[in-house]
Amino acid sequence: MLGEKYFQLDMSYWGRSRRLVIQILCIWALVAYGLPALVMETNKMNYLGFPLGYYNCAQVIPLFYGALLLIFNHVQEGIEADQMDGKPMVEAASSAALNAVLMKVYVAYTGGFVSFVLFLGFLEAVGVPDQAIGILFVIFTLGMYAAIGIASRTSKSDDFYVAGRNVPPIFNGMATAADWMSGASFVGMAGTLYALGYDGLAYITGWTGGYVLVSTVIAPYLRRFGSFTVPEFIASRYQGTVQLPGGKVVEVSGVARFLATIVLLSCSFTYLTAQVFSTGVIVSRFIGIQFEVAVFSGLIGVLFCSLLGGMRAVTYTQVAQYVILIIAYTVPAICMSTTQDDGFNKNNPVEFLVYGGTLQAIALREKEMVLLGLASKVTPYLEPKWRRVDFFALTFCLMVGTASLPHVLMRYFTTPSVRSARRSVTWSLGFILVLYMTAPAYAAFAKLEVYTNVIGQPLSVLPQWVFTYGKIGTHVRVREGDLKISKDAMVIATPEIAGLPYTIAGLVSAGGLAASLSTADGLLLAISNALSHDIYFRLIDDKASIQKRLLISRVLLVVIALMAAGTAASKPADILSMVAWAFSLAASGNFPALVLGIWWRRANAQGAIAGIICGWGLTLTYLLGTVYGGWELWGGISNVAAAVFGLPVGFAANIIVSLLTAPPPDNVLAMVDSLRDFKVTGEDLTAEELEDIKEKEEALARIQLPQVSITGEATAEATAEVTAAEASI
Numbered sequence: 054m055l056g057e058k059y060f061q062l063d064m065s066y067w068g069r070s071r072r073l074v075i076q077i078l079c080i081w082a083l084v085a086y087g088l089p090a091l092v093m094e095t096n097k098m099n100y101l102g103f104p105l106g107y108y109n110c111a112q113v114i115p116l117f118y119g120a121l122l123l124i125f126n127h128v129q130e131g132i133e134a135d136q137m138d139g140k141p142m143v144e145a146a147s148s149a150a151l152n153a154v155l156m157k158v159y160v161a162y163t164g165g166f167v168s169f170v171l172f173l174g175f176l177e178a179v180g181v182p183d184q185a186i187g188i189l190f191v192i193f194t195l196g197m198y199a200a201i202g203i204a205s206r207t208s209k210s211d212d213f214y215v216a217g218r219n220v221p222p223i224f225n226g227m228a229t230a231a232d233w234m235s236g237a238s239f240v241g242m243a244g245t246l247y248a249l250g251y252d253g254l255a256y257i258t259g260w261t262g263g264y265v266l267v268s269t270v271i272a273p274y275l276r277r278f279g280s281f282t283v284p285e286f287i288a289s290r291y292q293g294t295v296q297l298p299g300g301k302v303v304e305v306s307g308v309a310r311f312l313a314t315i316v317l318l319s320c321s322f323t324y325l326t327a328q329v330f331s332t333g334v335i336v337s338r339f340i341g342i343q344f345e346v347a348v349f350s351g352l353i354g355v356l357f358c359s360l361l362g363g364m365r366a367v368t369y370t371q372v373a374q375y376v377i378l379i380i381a382y383t384v385p386a387i388c389m390s391t392t393q394d395d396g397f398n399k400n401n402p403v404e405f406l407v408y409g410g411t412l413q414a415i416a417l418r419e420k421e422m423v424l425l426g427l428a429s430k431v432t433p434y435l436e437p438k439w440r441r442v443d444f445f446a447l448t449f450c451l452m453v454g455t456a457s458l459p460h461v462l463m464r465y466f467t468t469p470s471v472r473s474a475r476r477s478v479t480w481s482l483g484f485i486l487v488l489y490m491t492a493p494a495y496a497a498f499a500k501l502e503v504y505t506n507v508i509g510q511p512l513s514v515l516p517q518w519v520f521t522y523g524k525i526g527t528h529v530r531v532r533e534g535d536l537k538i539s540k541d542a543m544v545i546a547t548p549e550i551a552g553l554p555y556t557i558a559g560l561v562s563a564g565g566l567a568a569s570l571s572t573a574d575g576l577l578l579a580i581s582n583a584l585s586h587d588i589y590f591r592l593i594d595d596k597a598s599i600q601k602r603l604l605i606s607r608v609l610l611v612v613i614a615l616m617a618a619g620t621a622a623s624k625p626a627d628i629l630s631m632v633a634w635a636f637s638l639a640a641s642g643n644f645p646a647l648v649l650g651i652w653w654r655r656a657n658a659q660g661a662i663a664g665i666i667c668g669w670g671l672t673l674t675y676l677l678g679t680v681y682g683g684w685e686l687w688g689g690i691s692n693v694a695a696a697v698f699g700l701p702v703g704f705a706a707n708i709i710v711s712l713l714t715a716p717p718p719d720n721v722l723a724m725v726d727s728l729r730d731f732k733v734t735g736e737d738l739t740a741e742e743l744e745d746i747k748e749k750e751e752a753l754a755r756i757q758l759p760q761v762s763i764t765g766e767a768t769a770e771a772t773a774e775v776t777a778a779e780a781s782i
Contacts, residue, residue: 668703
C-alpha cells in the first residue's frame, strides 16, 4: 500500500503542469548541450553542403526550441481545458477586435515603409547624394516613432506601466522581439560570428534557449501575479519579519525589494549603455557626425516615446521597429544569397539554407592561404577554438540571463491572460529566430568576401569599404591579420562589401537604429518604473498620487538616458561584451529568487536576501576584478560567463538560509498556492485586477453610461471619473 501511494501520480492541475515542465526541460537540456558536445564528430557529416555540427548549433537547435514551445503550449492548454470540463477558453471580443485593428494598421505601415525604401532607391538611381538618402532614412524612422509616441500618450497608470494589460500575443511577441534584438544582436551578432566562427554560436543557442525557461518556469506565473515590476513580485513573495537584537521586529520585504531594484539597475543600465553605444556607431556612420554627438542625438527618439506614453507607446513603437529591423536585416542577406551557386543551391533566396557551400569555400580558402604564405596559421572557422566548458558556461549564463532580465519579463505583464503570456513567449522566439537564423549567413558571406577579394590583394586594388571600415597594415599585399575590422561594424559594412546599392546600406543602418532604440526604450522604462514605483512609491512616499509618480518616472527617464549616453560616449567595451555582463548580473541576482519563489514554498525573505547578496555580489566582484582589477580568470572562465560562479552560490545561499530560518507566513504561502492554481473562470485575475474592475464598473454606473463588460483581458475606456477611480488603486 505504501508503494502504491508513493508511485501514484499527482493528477491535480499543479501536479500535471509541474510534470510537463520537468519533461520539457529535460528534453531541452539534452538537445541544447548534447548536440554541441558532439560537434567535432558531426562536423564530419554534411547536410545540404553544411557541416552538420555547425548547422545543428546555427539552425537545428534554435528551431527545435520553437517546436518545443509549441508542444508545451498545446499540452498545457489541454491540461487547462480539462479544468474547464473540456470547454475552450475564449479571449474577450475586445481583445480580438484590437488584434484585427492592429493587424490592419501594421500591414499598412509595412507597405508604406517598403514604398518609402523603393522611393529612396529611385532617388539614388537619379543621382541624389548618399548622405541625403541617409538623412531621409533617419528623419522618416525617428519621425514615425515620435508619431506613435504622440498617438499613444497616456496619463493612466496601467497604460503607462503595463500597456493596459491588453496587448494581443502576436503583437506583444513582435514588441518583445524588437525589445530583445538590441543593437548587440543586430550590430554585434554577425560580427561576433565573423570573428569567432563556430564559438560565436554559443550566443545563438544561449539566447534562444532562454525563452524555453521564460515560457515554462517564470513568465506565466508573473503574469498571474499581476504586478507592475519584477521587484514588486519579489517584495510581495518574500514578506517576513526579523527580530533585531534589541527586540524590535522589522518587516524585511522592503529589503528584498531594494536589492531586487539594485540588481535591475545594474543589469539594465549596463545593457542600456550598450544600446546607446550602438546608436552612436550607426548614426555617426549614417549621417556623418561625430560619435559623441551621435550618441546624444539618438536619445531624442528614445525619450519621445517613453516620456509620452510609457509602456503603451513603447509597445506599439517596438512593433513598428521590429518591422523595420527585420526587413533591414533579411533583405541584404536575401540579395547576397541569390548570387550563390555552390553546387547545392543556385539563386536560392532562403539565406539560412544557402550558405553551406560558402562555409566549405571558407574552409578551402583557409588551407590555401597557409600554402600561399598569406597566413602562418589559420584557426578553422567551422571548428571550436574554446574549451567545451567555456562554450557551455557562456550558453548556460545567456539562457538563465534571458529568463531573468527585468525589461524582458515585464513585457509579459502586458498580455490579457496567462495563456496569452505563454503564447506571447512563443511568438517572441519565432520573430527572434528570423534574425538569429540569418546572422550566420551574414557572417559567412562577409568572411568569404574578405578571404577572397581582400586577403592576398595589393593595396592599390582594394575596395573602398576596406578603408571606410577597417585598418590596414603596411604590407604591399594584404595578409591574414593585417586587416582589422570592428566586429560592431560588420553588419553595417556587409551591404557595401557585397556591392549592394547605398539604399540597402541605409536600410541596414535604419534597422540597426530601430533595434537599438527599441531596446533602449524598454530598458529606460524598466529602470525608471522600478525607481519611481518600487523605491519612491513603495519605500519613500506610499501616498503619492499617480500624477506625481508618473512625473517622477518621466524625470528619471531623462536623467538615466543622459547618464547612459555619457557612459557610452567613453566607449567602455565592445557591444556584445557589455550585453553579456548584463545577462550574468541578471542571472545571478534574479533567477534564484524568481525560481525558488515560484517553485519552492519554503523559500523565505531571509533566504532571498542572502541569495541576492551572495550570488549577485560574487558575480559583480568577478566582473570588476577581471575587467578592471587585473585578476586572473578563475579556471579560465571568461568574465562574460561570470554567472557560472554567482548563480549556484545564489541558489545555495537562498536554500540554506531559508531552511535555517522560520518558514514564510501563511499569507505568502497562500499567494504561492494561488500562483499554481488554475482559476476555473479562465480569466487569470488577481485580487488587484478584480478590485480595479469593480471600481471601474461602479464609476460607470454612477455616470450612467451604458454598461460595458469588463474582464481581465479588456478594460473599458471611460471618462475622467473612471481614471480617477483607477488612480486610487
